[in-house]
Amino acid sequence: MPRNYSEKLLLDVFKDDQTEIGKVLAQACVKNNLPAIHVAKVFGVTRMSIHSWFRGSDIRGKNRQKIGEFLEEIRKANEAGKLPALNLNEAKKFLESLIKE
Numbered sequence: 001m002p003r004n005y006s007e008k009l010l011l012d013v014f015k016d017d018q019t020e021i022g023k024v025l026a027q028a029c030v031k032n033n034l035p036a037i038h039v040a041k042v043f044g045v046t047r048m049s050i051h052s053w054f055r056g057s058d059i060r061g062k063n064r065q066k067i068g069e070f071l072e073e074i075r076k077a078n079e080a081g082k083l084p085a086l087n088l089n090e091a092k093k094f095l096e097s098l099i100k101e
Contacts, residue, residue, distance in 0.1 A: 022053035025067050028074050032084040038095045
């Protein structure tokens with residue numbers, strides 16, 4: 001079972017008006033109950049990379065584009081009532097649907 005996001009991360013991500021793409025990604029993941037370990041699979045990176053992005057580290061151009069597309073999918077899922085995920089199985093199912101082989 002994935003761990004919940006730490007209180008320290010939550011405070012950092014939601015303080016002030018965040019516009020960095022990594023922090024916007026973090027907010028979307030937290031608000032929609034999407035665990036970092038499964039989000040990492042969508043991007044083909046490690047969980048630690050996701051957490052680094054959440055904290056504001058540099059993100060390569062190709063991943064910035066993927067994040068934009070990912071955020072758009074989250075927006076659509078919110079409008080359709082598919083998110084926020086109510087449990088881990090729903091979160092995994094949503095995230096797996098975004099993985100392009």
